[in-house]
Amino acid sequence: MSKDSGVPTGRLGRFVKLAGVGARASVDMLARKGSEKVAERTAEVLGNLRGLAAKLGQTASYVDGFVPETHRAVYEKALGALRTAAPRSAPEAVRALIESELGAPLDKLFESFDEAPFASASIGQVHRAVLPNGEVVAVKVQHPGIDDAIESDLSNVGLLEGFIGALGPRALNSGAVLEEVKTRFREELDYRLEAERQEQFRQLHASDPTIAIPRVVRERSARRVLTMELVTGATLEEAALAAPELRARYAQTLWRFVFKGNLVGGMFNADPHPGNYLFQADGTVTFLDFGCIQPIRGHRLEEARDLHRAALRRDDVAFRRAAAVILESKGGSYEAAATAYSRRCFEPVFGSPFHITPQFASSLVSEIKTVKDQLFAKDKSFVQLPTGMLFMNRLQFGFYSVLARLDVSVDYAAVERRFLEEAGLL
Numbered sequence: 001m002s003k004d005s006g007v008p009t010g011r012l013g014r015f016v017k018l019a020g021v022g023a024r025a026s027v028d029m030l031a032r033k034g035s036e037k038v039a040e041r042t043a044e045v046l047g048n049l050r051g052l053a054a055k056l057g058q059t060a061s062y063v064d065g066f067v068p069e070t071h072r073a074v075y076e077k078a079l080g081a082l083r084t085a086a087p088r089s090a091p092e093a094v095r096a097l098i099e100s101e102l103g104a105p106l107d108k109l110f111e112s113f114d115e116a117p118f119a120s121a122s123i124g125q126v127h128r129a130v131l132p133n134g135e136v137v138a139v140k141v142q143h144p145g146i147d148d149a150i151e152s153d154l155s156n157v158g159l160l161e162g163f164i165g166a167l168g169p170r171a172l173n174s175g176a177v178l179e180e181v182k183t184r185f186r187e188e189l190d191y192r193l194e195a196e197r198q199e200q201f202r203q204l205h206a207s208d209p210t211i212a213i214p215r216v217v218r219e220r221s222a223r224r225v226l227t228m229e230l231v232t233g234a235t236l237e238e239a240a241l242a243a244p245e246l247r248a249r250y251a252q253t254l255w256r257f258v259f260k261g262n263l264v265g266g267m268f269n270a271d272p273h274p275g276n277y278l279f280q281a282d283g284t285v286t287f288l289d290f291g292c293i294q295p296i297r298g299h300r301l302e303e304a305r306d307l308h309r310a311a312l313r314r315d316d317v318a319f320r321r322a323a324a325v326i327l328e329s330k331g332g333s334y335e336a337a338a339t340a341y342s343r344r345c346f347e348p349v350f351g352s353p354f355h356i357t358p359q360f361a362s363s364l365v366s367e368i369k370t371v372k373d374q375l376f377a378k379d380k381s382f383v384q385l386p387t388g389m390l391f392m393n394r395l396q397f398g399f400y401s402v403l404a405r406l407d408v409s410v411d412y413a414a415v416e417r418r419f420l421e422e423a424g425l426l
Contacts (some may be wrong), residue, residue: 037263085270088125091115093144102224109220113139121275123150123188128230135229137217140191142224147189154182180387184270188291191226197267197290198228204265210253210315212286231286233278240280249283249406251356252415257287258399259416263308264423266301268294272398274405300326300388305425307342311349312426319343320349327389332381334374341371345396352413362399 091274094115095106103108106370110129117125131137144148187193195216204210211232220227234242239250260266271292278286296304303326310319323342329335345364346356374382420426 005355038051045419061206088117088120089141089143094125094127094141097144098101098139098141098225102220110139119275127134127349129227131217131220135217137220137227138214138230139220139338140226140228142189142191150185150189154185166343177385177387184294189294190223191221191291192223194289195221195226197293200265201261201269201287201290204267205257208256209247211257212280212284214286214288231278231288232303233280233286236274236405237403239277240407244408246281246283247406248410250279250285251403251406251408251410252412253283253285254399254403255410255412255415256419258395259308260419260423262296263305263416263420263425265303266296268296268392270294270392272395272402274402277402294388294392296388305420307346308349308416308420309426311346312417312420314350316343316350319346326386327383328386329383330381331344332379333377334371334379334381334383335370337374341368348400348410348412349416353409353411355407355409356400356403357407358401358404361396361404364396365402 040340062253099106111132111134113129114127117127119126123146124140127139127141129137129139146340194251195218198216202213202215205213214228214231217227217229230291239247242250258269258272261269269287269290269292271289273289276287276289278288280286303322307319307322307326320339320343323339324335327335327338327342330337343350346366348356417426
């Protein structure tokens, strides 16, 4: 999947290709044979399509419980290539885009520029370059045509429902939830907004020596080009082979980055993709990609803080009460099921120290189905998922799956208590 290729942008063409792999995958799930070939074909098609289609494949490659256990190994192997080696765009198209966005010839903008990207993903690819002052940088460039491809995907209701289904029961879909998904993905196409958010996260974590966030080079950035200092490090797969003490430090840092961002900064980085983390030998973690950010504002932020405070006190009654407020539930069987599920998701805090395993992470994917069942409850207590909540499910699905790869027991409650106290919130 490393060959140069353009992005298919037409709605009909993308739909036909997606329908093809969908049919193949469904048949394979039933027949339980030939799964390796189906997985490879699925990865190839999703990778070439890029956009939302590739994001769905990337999610399937690392979220525990997303793919049935009997097919997990072959799908994870095939789809895992989408995380770091999605098809790349042609050099001449990339050059034209950079020169158009930054308003100058490439050789005037950079002392040198590697035409071959060292990473390629669903929306863009990353090139190594050197600025005229000698600084080595990473230049993230959108795949030419990806904006049209994303719009085609956002008009594909089936694909949207598939992505939402990866984050929560499809029965929880509503017009507001669909618009929320569309907003987040359209925002990812604006690298100027990503640059602002990246700097906001840098400021929030500036005093933390274990959290590193690359500095943005504003004068070499625009809507479709984002330049930042180049950082290298170990992958999650490599970090998972480190000594237990170092893995524990990595897990602590990951937890602090995510929840300090949520509870102190009011910003949730809603893309816990394994390729967005680089691990250093001294325990530092470098965080990349700030394109998909879910703001947490006003009463929502204070309600989230109440929820975490209750969990830190191990006050089950107060926790369920706070969860009901956040979910805007109205009592009955739905509230009971939804708050019980929320309580289950917070077991790493309630039961801290806690060992997040692939089995625990995958159980959260399967157990959310009990919440979906309440749609048909006789007491009619079901309510739609409030706006702003869908992407939070990436915590227990994506983020917990990342932590599970580190395979270590951590006192997450102590980590959380410390930064809340420092911020005067506990």
